[in-house]
Amino acid sequence: MRCCPASIRLLLTSVTALVVAGGAVPLQAQSTRGAFETMTIHVGGATNFNRTAFHRFWQPGQGGDVTIQTPFYAGQVETGLALHQYAAATDDVPAFDAMQMHVGWSLPVTLSPRLQWQTGFRLGNYYMRFGDAVQNGHVGCDLGGIKRCGDDAATIGGDSESEFFMGLHTRLQVRMAPTWSVHTGAYLMNAYTHERIRLVYFSAGISYTVQTPDWLQVFLR
Amino acid sequence: MRHTALGLLAAGLLAAGVGHAQPSPSPGRPGVQVLRADDLARAGLVRLSDLFALLDGWYALSTDGFSWRASAGGLAPAHTARWQLYVDGHRVDATVLDVQNLNLVPLHPSQLDSVVVHHVPTVIDGRLAGAGVIHLYSHRPDGLAARAGMMLGNEIDDPGPYAFTDPDARNVDRVGPGYVASLGYGTATAGVEATYRQDYQHVTRRPLWDRVFGVYGRPHPLNRVMQQSLGVQAYATGSRSRHRLQVGYTRFRDYRFLDPLGFEIATDHRTPFAGGHGTLALGRATTLSYRVGYRRERLGEWKNRVDHTFDWVEGRGHASVALRYRRGVLASTSTLGLDRRVVRTGRASFGTARLHTGHLAQEVEVRQPSGLLLRGAVIGLLQAREAGLEALAVAHVPVAARRQVRLTVSHSDRPAADPDRLGYWLYRGYQVPWAERTAITPAPSLSRPRTTTLDLTGSYAPGGGWLIEAGPAWRSFAGGLDAVYTFGFVDPDDIFRGRTLGTAVYRSHLRGQVWRGHVAVTHRTAVWRRHLAYAWQRHTAADAAAVAGWAGQPEHLLRVHIGYDPVPRFSLNARLQVQSATAWPGYAAADAATDGVYPDRLPPYALLDLSAWKAFGGGVLEVMLLLRNALNAPYRTHPAAPETRLTFFVQAQLRL
Numbered sequence: 017m018r019c020c021p022a023s024i025r026l027l028l029t030s031v032t033a034l035v036v037a038g039g040a041v042p043l044q045a046q047s048t049r050g051a052f053e054t055m056t057i058h059v060g061g062a063t064n065f066n067r068t069a070f071h072r073f074w075q076p077g078q079g080g081d082v083t084i085q086t087p088f089y090a091g092q093v094e095t096g097l098a099l100h101q102y103a104a105a106t107d108d109v110p111a112f113d114a115m116q117m118h119v120g121w122s123l124p125v126t127l128s129p130r131l132q133w134q135t136g137f138r139l140g141n142y143y144m145r146f147g148d149a150v151q152n153g154h155v156g157c158d159l160g161g162i163k164r165c166g167d168d169a170a171t172i173g174g175d176s177e178s179e180f181f182m183g184l185h186t187r188l189q190v191r192m193a194p195t196w197s198v199h200t201g202a203y204l205m206n207a208y209t210h211e212r213i214r215l216v217y218f219s220a221g222i223s224y225t226v227q228t229p230d231w232l233q234v235f236l237r
Numbered sequence: 238m239r240h241t242a243l244g245l246l247a248a249g250l251l252a253a254g255v256g257h258a259q260p261s262p263s264p265g266r267p268g269v270q271v272l273r274a275d276d277l278a279r280a281g282l283v284r285l286s287d288l289f290a291l292l293d294g295w296y297a298l299s300t301d302g303f304s305w306r307a308s309a310g311g312l313a314p315a316h317t318a319r320w321q322l323y324v325d326g327h328r329v330d331a332t333v334l335d336v337q338n339l340n341l342v343p344l345h346p347s348q349l350d351s352v353v354v355h356h357v358p359t360v361i362d363g364r365l366a367g368a369g370v371i372h373l374y375s376h377r378p379d380g381l382a383a384r385a386g387m388m389l390g391n392e393i394d395d396p397g398p399y400a401f402t403d404p405d406a407r408n409v410d411r412v413g414p415g416y417v418a419s420l421g422y423g424t425a426t427a428g429v430e431a432t433y434r435q436d437y438q439h440v441t442r443r444p445l446w447d448r449v450f451g452v453y454g455r456p457h458p459l460n461r462v463m464q465q466s467l468g469v470q471a472y473a474t475g476s477r478s479r480h481r482l483q484v485g486y487t488r489f490r491d492y493r494f495l496d497p498l499g500f501e502i503a504t505d506h507r508t509p510f511a512g513g514h515g516t517l518a519l520g521r522a523t524t525l526s527y528r529v530g531y532r533r534e535r536l537g538e539w540k541n542r543v544d545h546t547f548d549w550v551e552g553r554g555h556a557s558v559a560l561r562y563r564r565g566v567l568a569s570t571s572t573l574g575l576d577r578r579v580v581r582t583g584r585a586s587f588g589t590a591r592l593h594t595g596h597l598a599q600e601v602e603v604r605q606p607s608g609l610l611l612r613g614a615v616i617g618l619l620q621a622r623e624a625g626l627e628a629l630a631v632a633h634v635p636v637a638a639r640r641q642v643r644l645t646v647s648h649s650d651r652p653a654a655d656p657d658r659l660g661y662w663l664y665r666g667y668q669v670p671w672a673e674r675t676a677i678t679p680a681p682s683l684s685r686p687r688t689t690t691l692d693l694t695g696s697y698a699p700g701g702g703w704l705i706e707a708g709p710a711w712r713s714f715a716g717g718l719d720a721v722y723t724f725g726f727v728d729p730d731d732i733f734r735g736r737t738l739g740t741a742v743y744r745s746h747l748r749g750q751v752w753r754g755h756v757a758v759t760h761r762t763a764v765w766r767r768h769l770a771y772a773w774q775r776h777t778a779a780d781a782a783a784v785a786g787w788a789g790q791p792e793h794l795l796r797v798h799i800g801y802d803p804v805p806r807f808s809l810n811a812r813l814q815v816q817s818a819t820a821w822p823g824y825a826a827a828d829a830a831t832d833g834v835y836p837d838r839l840p841p842y843a844l845l846d847l848s849a850w851k852a853f854g855g856g857v858l859e860v861m862l863l864l865r866n867a868l869n870a871p872y873r874t875h876p877a878a879p880e881t882r883l884t885f886f887v888q889a890q891l892r893l
Contacts, residue, residue: 073402089804102398109401119862139862139885144397177400180391180885208883209397210406235854237806 051089052236055228058083058199060221062098070213073109077101079217081116086228086236091123092134112146116181116205130191135184142181142207181207189223197223266633267643267694267706268357274350274376276766279800279808281848281863282346283388283415283886284436285339288371290814291798292354293757293770295369296790300494300878301445302412303438303462304338309369310356311712311751311774312690314786319368321361325375325470327483327512328362330532330553333504334493341487342373343432343468345386345417347859347890350376357692357710358629358647360614362528362557363572363598365627367649367688377472378421378430386890389413393869393883408441412884429471438462440492442879463490480515494877508534524561530554552579570600594620608635623652625685639699645692653685684716707756714783715748747786749779766800784820789875793817806852815843821876842872861888
């Protein structure tokens with residue numbers, strides 16, 4: 017039987033460890049009162065620092081991301097958006113922009129009253145737009161070996177593409193004021209295109225924490 | 238090493254959670270599986286066809302991931318898909334070209350209150366349901382109720398930006414989007430609900446694409462499977478009677494894979510349907526019940542490279558009346574019914590084929606206060622010029638306080654499946670694009686299918702939330718389950734781009750025996766839902782047709798489903814399916830049509846689905862994330878199907 021690639025095995029092993037830990041200390045035993053009590057908005061910039069075969073064709077530019085994070089029944093959940101730009105490294109390929117939409121989970125560890133370290137995973141959709149290439153006639157309507165004109169463009173994606181991604185992230189957060197923090201960290205993104213796009217980003221930014229309104233807490237719980 | 242993660246996950250999920258409150262599961266009936274609303278809403282289901290993965294011992298096959306052919310417990314070859322479907326008591330023919338397609342029912346899995354599945358033969362509505370039954374029960378609206386939902390799935394391995402560096406890179410399937418909307422109003426005694434469901438499956442995979450391209454010369458502008466269903470249900474309950482009505486309409490645009498041909502034909506079906514059933518108390522001990530239904534499947538026009546148009550309609554209706562009398566421990570039910578099928582084609586040379594089947598059934602049931610249940614049924618059939626006889630006997634014996642045994646024996650000796658060559662007409666209707674190029678020879682004779690089954694099932698509920706069910710089964714098939722057709726392609730040059738498919742003889746005179754055994758273990762606590770089912774199945778003394786008929790049904794099938802509900806409105810689910818290799822003889826046509834890419838044997842595979850479900854606002858909003866085939870194990874359920882890989886689903890439902 018064929019099994020999964022190393023990245024999926026790694027993720028599964030991580031999830032397994034968390035599930036086993038969850039089974040040993042059932043989540044039910046934890047109070048649900050803490051869940052969704054606060055919301056933290058992280059805003060930051062990101063820059064890619066690893067090198068793969070992908071970089072022969074594209075050079076990642078600066079990126080930015082916005083993430084909203086809240087305590088969950090165990091750990092924290094988050095949802096967010098990240099924007100990435102990729103410049104063409106050769107004349108044969110177009111530049112493209114990408115938007116990463118994700119949900120994630122992380123386990124926070126308090127290192128000191130002002131210092132918190134979070135590690136977790138994200139998964140979601142990686143949406144890529146190659147508008148310039150089609151207009152410039154690089155591949156016309158035949159993107160991907162499949163006709164993509166007219167109705168087909170609408171049904172398959174035309175000059176855009178979206179793909180599932182999974183990743184790991186880690187963040188070190190330093191509280192500067194009761195509601196304000198600065199953070200720095202890194203995340204690994206693995207977009208599951210036929211040739212995987214595996215990028216590691218360094219990120220830094222600021223975070224703002226607020227009390228979740230009661231009505232929203234009730235809704236979320 | 239490569240199974241370490243999987244093993245850890247299974248071990249962790251199985252080991253954890255012991256020590257919580259342990260509500261006992263309902264004892265259940267051996268041979269009958271009941272899925273509850275909680276299981277269904279949280280189990281990572283996005284389409285009704287996903288139910289097959291939850292049914293013990295059912296096998297399901299597909300070439301495109303949307304239309305599935307299923308077989309229950311070795312009771313019939315999967316390609317015949319003879320199992321029966323009921324929705325809220327209505328007998329439903331959600332068929333396309335004689336094969337049930339669960340996804341055509343205008344319901345979403347989250348609308349189901351429960352699903353009752355018969356893995357062994359039973360009698361419903363005076364008919365022997367010898368190949369399994371799926372009965373869907375939907376939620377009744379409580380007051381004014383509205384619902385809207387959508388789902389979208391993304392299978393990995395799209396080319397992405399590499400489409401610009403690799404001209405051979407191909408897109409792969411996108412699943413959905415699927416939508417559902419319903420509006421209803423109901424009280425305890427009456428109600429009405431309308432549901433609209435729409436779903437897409439994009440046909441972008443190379444094997445399908447090449448086959449369809451070969452037939453039509455170019456990709457069709459709407460290169461996707463599309464399904465739209467609208468259903469309206471109404472019910473009324475009085476002190477002495479209750480009635481249910483349904484009307485609806487389904488449109489289904491599909492790339493239908495025809496096994497004998499080895500390639501897809503694009504089809505466009507429009508199917509209005511209507512039905513009703515009810516009961517009326519005639520006295521203290523006597524009840525009259527009725528059930529009627531009609532659907533009309535019309536194959537729409539379809540432009541293709543040879544510019545032929547289809548003109549083909551199948552009408553299918555059924556009506557039955559049953560009188561039930563109960564006195565003491567004895568109950569008697571007499572049923573009289575009629576099924577009618579008519580196939581019409583617009584071409585004078587094709588004409589019209591009709592098939593009428595009448596049945597008269599007598600059931601007797603003895604139910605002792607001790608729990609002992611004896612049930613027998615004899616059904617006489619009259620179909621065209623031939624008669625048939627079917628019988629069922631069931632003994633349900635409580636051997637101890639928590640132990641039950643059920644013995645089910647059935648025998649069916651039916652008239653030949655279509656003495657009027659109904660299947661021939663069905664297929665010939667689809668042969669219009671090749672009418673000038675294709676010679677179709679119907680079978681010289683059709684034998685009567687004779688089937689005998691024996692199922693012994695025991696269940697044990699030791700308490701503490703455990704339920705164990707196990708037992709052996711045996712089936713004997715003698716006589717043709719399928720009609721025989723010979724397809725000769727005499728001029729394949731342009732359509733098949735130089736490939737000659739030759740002549741294919743479809744299955745005939747299926748003969749053989751099937752032995753099987755199964756064990757299912759269920760454990761439910763307040764926090765955990767765990768279910769393990771293993772089935773072993775082997776056919777013996779099988780002729781070539783039987784070997785082909787049972788192709789795709791693995792000898793070993795293991796399913797594990799684990800749900801973890803740490804809080805009432807959040808759930809994590811894992812579903813594992815492991816099946817052994819399956820042989821696929823008789824698909825040379827498919828193999829040739831795809832440049833020999835597909836072997837005659839499909840390797841074993843393990844599928845793992847992981848899902849997280851969360852309800853917000855007291856259930857107003859439900860969101861589910863699903864990783865299907867999380868191990869990314871390349872697998873296919875049919876040699877003509879492409880490999881399926883990891884797919885990520887997002888599903889949301891809004892309820893008011």
